[in-house]
Amino acid sequence: MVITFRGSDLNPVDVGGGARGVVGRLLSQCAILRAARVICVSANLKDRLWWGTERVVVIPDGIDLGIFHPRARDEARRQLGWPVEDRIVLFNVGDPRIKRLDLAQAAFRRAQLVRPDLRLELIDGRQLPDRMALLLNAADCLLLTSDHEGSPNIVKEALACNLPVVSVNVGDVAERIAGVTPSRVVDRSERAIAEALVEVAGLGVRCNGAAAVRHMSQDHIAERVLAVYRDAMTVRPAET
Incomplete structure (x- = not known):
């Protein structure tokens, strides 16, 4: 299993109520125990993890450079x-x-x-x-x-x-x-x-x-994410 954390799943943001936010973040931390690999979109999210940091890869989301480019x-x-x-x-x-x-x-x-x-x-x-x-x-x-x-x-x-x-x-x-x-x-x-x-x-x-x-095109980032999934498929159950 590969888990990706993007922000609100780990950051202390209680938009929908304090208890629900705390439970959600707790479940996120617990899920790491079963993950072969973990992707965080930034290093500061990796720093919020309680354990399993040796299985973490930091990969930010990519952007569509075909749409987002300089114009007059x-x-x-x-x-x-x-x-x-x-x-x-x-x-x-x-x-x-x-x-x-x-x-x-x-x-x-x-x-x-x-x-x-x-x-x-x-x-x-x-x-x-x-x-x-x-x-x-x-x-x-x-x-x-x-x-x-x-x-x-x-x-x-x-x-x-x-x-x-x-x-x-x-x-x-x-x-x-x-x-x-x-x-x-x-x-x-x-x-x-x-x-x-x-x-x-x-x-x-x-x-x-x-x-x-x-270097942050969607295609380039997608290749990095796919590499993590391929790597996760080689992990034996005892390693997770």
């Missing part, structure tokens, strides 16, 4: 009806409690005092891929303030579109944007986030993110 920003804005002169910060609301919409809005208001041309665009991450790619190409910066993440796809998709990222240190974001400029991982404070937004979004330029995620 102004043309994307024309299709969305967005003004070309604004500096637009994109924020995926999802569950506002987990994504910390309150922190994002507070930091944005602070940044806007310095850069009145900043505009916060709230989106639901459950967009069709083509529209999400359009949004990412039209914006000037992606903002992430979540309390917990695994390996957020929207960050990788943003990088594939050369969209700069400002994020708190959550999930595997720091690893994903290492060497990407302009982009920043900052402390979880209004001031630090605001300063990074002014710096990064205020530039109004694209980053070099596409090169950083070139």
